[in-house]
Amino acid sequence: MLGVHFAITAEQEKLLLDADGDDDAVSEILGDLEEEWPDDDLKVDTDKAWDAIHRCLTDGTLDPDAGDPPLSLAVAGGRHLHDEMYVVHVTAAEVREVAAALLDIDEAWLRERFGDFGDDYDGAADEQDFQYTWSNLADLRDFYQRAAAAGRAVIFTAT
Template identity: 40%
Template sequence: MACRGYFLALDERCTARLLACDSDDALRDVLEEFDMNADMSDECVVDKAWDGIHRCLTEGGLGSDDGTYPLNAVVLGGRHLYRGDAYIVCHNSAGEVREIAAALDEADLEQFAAVFWSLDAGDYGAYIDQHGLTYLLDYLKDVTAFYHRAATAGWSTVFVVDQ
């Protein structure tokens, strides 16, 4: 699989539909519908940068419990909705989105870069070089803007990536 991730910001109606899914198949169907209908949500595609962004916001870890809230909730935090192994689907409530947006404003980019330079390239699975850092910082700007749009609208978010 490609491991390319994306975020969706969802209004109350879409959030209710997402949270009502009683199986992984139903969840995939609803997410596909949301993804295909631009009027239903706001989207932020992050390619494979989600992995590095999460690690750099959580002192290098990739687990959902690594780091501290709310920065550890940007990518892999919140409620995990997918039960199987094929996808990761993490939902943050509208309240959590507001806290995450505020935390992203306060994020220390020097600390972010320091964590990036300290990553183990073998564990991370990518090169640790200036191009890689620039790649992550560019996507982090997009993610920050996305969270601000969602917070302003009062929407929840969901992060989706195939494994």
């Protein structure tokens, strides 16, 4: 699954939250959002690295309820809006908290947590995988700074 974070407008947020509980409606809104998204700084692709990033920011598992906010909210720990795929909502207030917490994350911190993921991790958990994860986390950290500055909520999707 490929991960993408979008810093959404208040109008987009309302549409998605109003559709919560209706997977078809959420999927349609998400499809429109992805198709019409302007190519700007309020979107970041984390490709397959989102999995390792979430594990490092929580307890080493992919459990969306693992770890402690605000770091657990950075990828898969927010409000889930779809039953069959990741469509995870983080409020604008939470985005500010995540952005501040991510500023404390450096390469050494990530390295301490990287690789102890258990049997359900599909990545290699080697140095190349670490560098890939670190690069994507750095991009995600910068994205959260921009989303917080814009006062936006965030939607994470993995499809």
